[in-house]
Amino acid sequence: MGPLVANEIITTDTNLVFAFLIGIGFGFVLEGAGFSSSRKLAGVFYGYDTVVLKVFFTAAITAMIGLLFLSLFGWIDLSLIYINPTFLYSAIAGGVIMGAGFILGGFCPGTSFCGASIGKIDAMVFIVGLILGIFIFGEGYPLWEDFYKAKFLGIPKISEFMGIKDGLMALIIVLVAFGMFWIGEWAEKKFPREEY
Amino acid sequence: MTTKEQKSKAYMNPYLAGVLLGIILLMAYFVSGRGLGASGAIKSAIVTTVDAVAPAHAEKASYFSDYKEAHPKPMKAWLVFEMLGVLVGGFLSGALSGRLKLKVEHSPKITSKRRLIFALIGGVLFGFGSQLGRGCTSGSALSGMAVLSLGGFISMAAIFGTGYALAYFVRKNWI
Numbered sequence: 147m148g149p150l151v152a153n154e155i156i157t158t159d160t161n162l163v164f165a166f167l168i169g170i171g172f173g174f175v176l177e178g179a180g181f182s183s184s185r186k187l188a189g190v191f192y193g194y195d196t197v198v199l200k201v202f203f204t205a206a207i208t209a210m211i212g213l214l215f216l217s218l219f220g221w222i223d224l225s226l227i228y229i230n231p232t233f234l235y236s237a238i239a240g241g242v243i244m245g246a247g248f249i250l251g252g253f254c255p256g257t258s259f260c261g262a263s264i265g266k267i268d269a270m271v272f273i274v275g276l277i278l279g280i281f282i283f284g285e286g287y288p289l290w291e292d293f294y295k296a297k298f299l300g301i302p303k304i305s306e307f308m309g310i311k312d313g314l315m316a317l318i319i320v321l322v323a324f325g326m327f328w329i330g331e332w333a334e335k336k337f338p339r340e341e342y
Numbered sequence: 343m344t345t346k347e348q349k350s351k352a353y354m355n356p357y358l359a360g361v362l363l364g365i366i367l368l369m370a371y372f373v374s375g376r377g378l379g380a381s382g383a384i385k386s387a388i389v390t391t392v393d394a395v396a397p398a399h400a401e402k403a404s405y406f407s408d409y410k411e412a413h414p415k416p417m418k419a420w421l422v423f424e425m426l427g428v429l430v431g432g433f434l435s436g437a438l439s440g441r442l443k444l445k446v447e448h449s450p451k452i453t454s455k456r457r458l459i460f461a462l463i464g465g466v467l468f469g470f471g472s473q474l475g476r477g478c479t480s481g482s483a484l485s486g487m488a489v490l491s492l493g494g495f496i497s498m499a500a501i502f503g504t505g506y507a508l509a510y511f512v513r514k515n516w517i
Contacts, residue, residue: 149375156373164373165420169427171366172378172480176428177435179359184447184461186353188516190502191509197356202484204360209367209488216372228376230476230486232493237482240475241500244468249505249512251464254479255380255472256428258465263429264436265444268461273384275465280385282466283473284392287405294474302492315490327357339517 148222173260182261184252184268191249193337196330203323210316234297251275352439367488374420377485381472383425385409386416405473421481449516460515475500 147153151161179201180186189195216222248254253261253272261269287294305315354362370378389409393400393416400406413419436442448457472478475497477486483501486494509516 148372150373152375161374162418162420162423164369165423166427166430168366168370168373168378169424170431170434171369171427172363172424173428173431173433174435175354175359175363175366175431177432177441178354178439179356179363180353182432182436182441185449185516191505192513192517194517197353200356201360201363202479204357205363205367206484206487208361208364209371210490212364212368213371213488216368222372224489226375227371227489229489229491230482230493232491232496233476234496236474236476237493237496238500240471240473241482241497242504243471244475244478244497245471245501245504246508247464247466247468247471248479248501249464249508250515251461251468252516253461253464254468254501255384256378256478256480259380259425259428260432261447263432264441267444267446268448268457271458271461272465272468275462275467276381276384276469276472277388277465278462279466279469279471280381280388280473281392281469283470284385284388284403284405287403290474291404299492303490304492304495305490307492312490319487 147220148216149226152223152226172256173263176257176260177264181257182264182266182269184261184266187254187257188249188252189339190330193333194339196333199326199330203326207316207320207323210319214312214316229301231301232299233295234299236294236296239293247275247279364488367485370424370485371488376420377481377488378424379421379477379481379485380425380428381469381478382481383419383421384469385473386413386419386422389413389416449514452515457515460512 150156180197186195187198190198217224251272253269255276258269258272262273305312367378389406392406393410446454446457448454475482483494483498487498
């Protein structure tokens with residue numbers, strides 16, 4: 147049955163309507179959870195507010211478990227799902243640069259749109275930065291093209307990498323996530339802040 | 343604290359928000375066969391703009407022209423529609439919770455100007471990194487983790503690990 151568009155149950159144009167609706171849900175939940183505030187987002191790095199950790203990992207394990215069950219029931223064909231290929235060096239270097247951008251800028255791309263939608267000027271300036279950064283990457287592409295394409299690993303799953311079954315891997319991830327929630331709750335008590 | 347302030351402080355329970363976001367991500371996979379994303383929409387807009395303003399140059403810049411070749415109509419892309427939705431959804435949530443306000447949010451210890459300079463630098467880095475890393479926090483890390491992609495876990499660890507490693511040096515900006 148799923149993915150609906152790949153199985154031609156909906157057209158590619160209808161798919162774009164769904165993209166818009168899914169985006170509304172995405173933006174609504176991000177804003178409602180407080181992701182429109184850079185000071186709430188940055189809190190995860192200092193322990194005073196770990197909403198990022200809680201929302202991010204709850205969402206990841208919810209979707210992960212959902213996909214495993216949908217696949218188990220035969221309701222979705224996971225082989226038709228798009229998964230980013232893994233290029234080891236650029237994945238690490240890109241992540242490191244993004245991490246620096248996160249702690250300096252206080253947003254990531256999705257949350258900056260969310261912040262901009264309710265009038266945060268710092269979020270709008272962050273978006274200007276994003277545009278510049280992507281433009282610079284495109285303009286200087288020949289300089290880092292080799293690095294960008296180096297160490298291609300295919301589309302490996304973390305379960306394959308660890309040599310265990312998807313279900314067991316998912317269980318481990320859920321347990322790790324619960325451990326992190328516990329640390330998050332502890333950190334908020336240990337490093338409290340009244341106003342921010 | 344007045345009622346209005348109390349109302350504007352009322353954020354959703356983070357675990358409930360996480361479950362809802364997880365269901366939205368699951369819907370994206372079920373309906374469209376792909377995860378959520380953000381930076382890709384900006385890339386579409388840039389490719390379109392460069393192509394319109396300087397078509398000869400866009401042709402030469404292979405990162406843009408390769409993308410244009412694979413996506414002949416870059417603005418008619420899933421991520422573009424999704425991000426337009428994010429703007430609408432964020433606005434609706436902000437409106438319902440009384441949080442619509444034009445302002446620069448920053449720690450009382452720093453000026454608005456400093457906050458904006460850092461926001462710009464952070465944005466440039468995040469934009470660059472999102473291209474190098476083939477996706478940002480939502481496209482690579484969150485969506486990747488949900489499908490057990492090794493790359494998604496690497497992105498997540500690199501983004502948050504670096505954030506923690508650098509947090510001490512910029513603490514004045516936040517705490």
